[in-house]
Amino acid sequence: xxxxxxxxxxxxxxxxxxxxxxxxxxxxxxxxxxxxxxxxxxxxxxxxxxxxxxxxxxxxxxxxxxxxxxxxxxxxxxxxxxxxxxxxxxxxxxxxxxxxxxxxxxxxxxxxxxxxxxxxxxxxxxxxxxxxxxxxxxxxxxxxxxxxxxxxxxxxxxxxx
Amino acid sequence: xxxxxxxxxxxxxxxxxxxxxxxxxxxxxxxxxxxxxxxxxxxxxxxxxxxxxxxxxxxxxxxxxxxxxxxxxxxxxxxxxxxxxxxxxxxxxxxxxxxxxxxxxxxxxxxxxxxxxxxxxxxxxxxxxxxxxxxxxxxxxxxxxxxxxxxxxxxxxxxxxxxxxxxxxxxxxxxxxxxxxxxxxxx
Numbered sequence: 001x002x003x004x005x006x007x008x009x010x011x012x013x014x015x016x017x018x019x020x021x022x023x024x025x026x027x028x029x030x031x032x033x034x035x036x037x038x039x040x041x042x043x044x045x046x047x048x049x050x051x052x053x054x055x056x057x058x059x060x061x062x063x064x065x066x067x068x069x070x071x072x073x074x075x076x077x078x079x080x081x082x083x084x085x086x087x088x089x090x091x092x093x094x095x096x097x098x099x100x101x102x103x104x105x106x107x108x109x110x111x112x113x114x115x116x117x118x119x120x121x122x123x124x125x126x127x128x129x130x131x132x133x134x135x136x137x138x139x140x141x142x143x144x145x146x147x148x149x150x151x152x153x154x155x156x157x158x159x160x161x
Numbered sequence: 162x163x164x165x166x167x168x169x170x171x172x173x174x175x176x177x178x179x180x181x182x183x184x185x186x187x188x189x190x191x192x193x194x195x196x197x198x199x200x201x202x203x204x205x206x207x208x209x210x211x212x213x214x215x216x217x218x219x220x221x222x223x224x225x226x227x228x229x230x231x232x233x234x235x236x237x238x239x240x241x242x243x244x245x246x247x248x249x250x251x252x253x254x255x256x257x258x259x260x261x262x263x264x265x266x267x268x269x270x271x272x273x274x275x276x277x278x279x280x281x282x283x284x285x286x287x288x289x290x291x292x293x294x295x296x297x298x299x300x301x302x303x304x305x306x307x308x309x310x311x312x313x314x315x316x317x318x319x320x321x322x323x324x325x326x327x328x329x330x331x332x333x334x335x336x337x338x339x340x341x342x343x344x345x346x347x348x
Contacts, residue, residue: 150300
């Protein structure tokens with residue numbers, strides 16, 4: 001592989017990030033795939049906040065790119081998906097938190113990364129995933145008082161708006 | 162016309178007096194036929210003026226707004242036909258809706274329409290504004306703006322070409338000419 005230009009001295013590649021994560025949180029983190037600039041991991045819902053704090057403080061993950069959701073109707077579970085990026089290491093980590101479908105609640109990462117604010121609101125708006133500790137968890141794209149979550153698989157379209 | 166109230170005019174509040182006197186003048190004009198005459202005389206001038214200076218509201222909703230921008234550019238130059246975009250609904254005659262209207266936008270758009278001064282017209286530009294377009298069965302897109310405000314001209318297209326948009330405004334010109342409203346905007 002060609003030398004990546006501009007990598008800061010002592011920068012961590014995806015492999016190092018994955019190793020540090022698994023060493024620190026062997027009970028919470030399960031790495032599914034690693035390349036030199038991507039880390040894919042499943043994170044336990046209980047440990048999410050600790051893992052995120054560690055990533056921010058020790059691993060220089062300073063930017064949250066996206067928070068989104070996945071609805072697994074048949075498996076009766078939901079995913080909250082976080083894409084967290086490090087400018088200095090040039091690594092993007094995709095952290096997936098698995099939640100039960102009948103009670104999709106997870107800790108908010110907005111206190112760590114302010115950029116997650118609207119992403120989490122949108123995920124709540126579309127999937128109904130509740131982010132505990134979010135400063136203002138309200139509808140963002142649909143009007144106030146909407147009583148459905150349109151991106152859930154059991155949502156029936158074709159309604160008269 | 163209730164001229165029997167005239168002796169009481171001095172005891173009226175300012176608001177009451179204004180309403181009463183306006184009513185008196187209005188009914189006098191109507192009864193004498195002066196209103197109709199004035200309307201008839203001024204209608205061609207008004208119609209000409211309204212046609213040649215119909216200012217659309219500069220309110221870009223979606224991708225058709227780019228065609229609106231292209232139409233006002235040098236190649237199509239819609240300004241030669243009197244279309245100057247104004248940013249305040251108080252200064253505009255035409256509400257040009259160019260894109261899908263979500264349920265969240267609907268009350269604000271209705272409010273913009275109501276803020277516009279009479280006479281006013283509404284142009285629905287593009288499939289989304291006419292019927293919802295590709296999002297006709299979406300969870301959040303209104304099935305056409307005519308579900309909540311009256312629309313005068315529909316311009317189909319996805320997106321509408323600038324020529325088509327200008328043609329739609331020519332149709333609006335015809336409509337304004339046909340309406341022939343005078344100073345009192347009555348026919």
